[in-house]
Amino acid sequence: MNQTAQQDLRDEEIVALCQQGRGEVFEVLVRKYMEKAFRIAFDFTHDTEEAKDLSQEAFLRAFSRIKQFDGRSSFYTWFYRLVVNICLDHTRRKGRVIWERLDRETEGSTERAELADGSSLPDEEAIAGEAKRRADQTLEAMPNKQRTAFLLRNHQGLSIPDIAKVMKTTEGTVRVYLHRAVAALRQSLVEFV
Amino acid sequence: MKERSDTLRTACKDFEEDLVLYYYGDDSEAERSRVESHLLSCASCHAFLDDLRKLLPQMVKPNELPQSFWDNYHREMVEKLACQEERKYWWRNLLVPMRAWMLPAFGTAVVAALAIGLVIGKGGWHFSLSQPREKIPQEILADTNQLEFFESLDMLESLSKLEALDGTKAEMLNSRG
Numbered sequence: 001m002n003q004t005a006q007q008d009l010r011d012e013e014i015v016a017l018c019q020q021g022r023g024e025v026f027e028v029l030v031r032k033y034m035e036k037a038f039r040i041a042f043d044f045t046h047d048t049e050e051a052k053d054l055s056q057e058a059f060l061r062a063f064s065r066i067k068q069f070d071g072r073s074s075f076y077t078w079f080y081r082l083v084v085n086i087c088l089d090h091t092r093r094k095g096r097v098i099w100e101r102l103d104r105e106t107e108g109s110t111e112r113a114e115l116a117d118g119s120s121l122p123d124e125e126a127i128a129g130e131a132k133r134r135a136d137q138t139l140e141a142m143p144n145k146q147r148t149a150f151l152l153r154n155h156q157g158l159s160i161p162d163i164a165k166v167m168k169t170t171e172g173t174v175r176v177y178l179h180r181a182v183a184a185l186r187q188s189l190v191e192f193v
Numbered sequence: 194m195k196e197r198s199d200t201l202r203t204a205c206k207d208f209e210e211d212l213v214l215y216y217y218g219d220d221s222e223a224e225r226s227r228v229e230s231h232l233l234s235c236a237s238c239h240a241f242l243d244d245l246r247k248l249l250p251q252m253v254k255p256n257e258l259p260q261s262f263w264d265n266y267h268r269e270m271v272e273k274l275a276c277q278e279e280r281k282y283w284w285r286n287l288l289v290p291m292r293a294w295m296l297p298a299f300g301t302a303v304v305a306a307l308a309i310g311l312v313i314g315k316g317g318w319h320f321s322l323s324q325p326r327e328k329i330p331q332e333i334l335a336d337t338n339q340l341e342f343f344e345s346l347d348m349l350e351s352l353s354k355l356e357a358l359d360g361t362k363a364e365m366l367n368s369r370g
Contacts, residue, residue: 023274023278027267027270027271027274030267030270030271030274031267034263034267034270035263038266043254052266056266056269059270059273059274060273060274060277063274063277064277131251135252153217153219154217154249154253155252155253155254159219160214160219175210175213175214175219176210178213178217179209179210179213179214182213182216182245183209183213185248185249185252186241186244186245186248190244192248193243193244193247193248
């Protein structure tokens with residue numbers, strides 16, 4: 001099978017081929033989902049290298065467990081669940097380290113910008129930076145489930161039924177998580193609107 | 194983005210969750226029309242929805258990574274998958290040094306070794322089955338002899354009982370006669 005034919009295959013067909021021992025076609029799924037997987041991981045970690053490692057780990061795990069995929073859900077919800085679980089495990093392990101590093105990076109970049117310009121940042125940029133910092137801080141402080149629901153909906157554009165499948169919960173619960181997350185963000189960022 | 198100093202206006206409690214779903218387009222037709230008719234008359238809910246429209250799209254970080262990053266990502270991923278596959282089938286590496294003609298030869302040698310093993314094993318069984326009686330321990334043999342002795346005693350006892358029976362029969366016949 002040539003590359004163009006492989007690209008045209010549906011996810012389920014690729015998974016079936018992998019289950020029959022044609023592991024080389026898994027590469028098509030990597031190409032298709034690598035940006036999305038990386039984005040989710042980046043939203044959790046705020047670090048390019050970590051996001052790359054975590055999302056690649058999710059692909060490796062998916063590949064090694066491909067025979068366990070029973071087709072009850074679509075491949076991408078099954079794969080999203082793997083990515084989200086790996087990211088949540090990672091944030092649990094690292095705890096507050098992520099946020100501390102984010103603080104350091106923000107301070108460092110401000111100092112660098114000041115040195116380059118020879119003056120302080122313009123007000124608007126400073127406010128935008130502060131708003132971003134506050135948003136990240138609010139997301140960081142949120143319960144994991146609220147944050148996950150919010151990131152999957154707002155950043156990844158998943159539908160509520162799909163988020164419910166990824167998070168193995170009901171659509172009603174996802175709506176509640178999403179509402180609480182949005183309300184918390186609005187409350188912390190309203191002064192920047 | 195301008196800093197706003199005014200206090201937070203809250204949306205109506207009954208509508209706040211619906212407004213979030215309305216913003217994302219995740220509500221039903223009925224819910225949508227209910228929210229829309231409420232928005233016409235409620236300034237607080239209108240302000241809440243405006244805030245969401247301004248804030249939430251800004252939170253999505255744009256994809257600023259160059260194509261070379263994704264090319265590297267994909268190449269690394271393919272290498273890692275190949276490594277994982279290699280680890281899974283490590284035993285195949287043992288067969289790699291073998292040339293094509295070696296494989297049938299190796300197979301024949303294995304079959305021959307198995308056949309020889311079976312023949313020797315079978316011979317061993319025969320050997321164990323045809324062990325001479327002399328090898329039976331003396332204690333067991335003594336017990337066997339004793340058993341024969343007791344059996345003969347039982348037989349003698351039975352004979353004497355038969356004789357006694359015969360005696361009583363003869364006495365009865367004599368008394369009748």
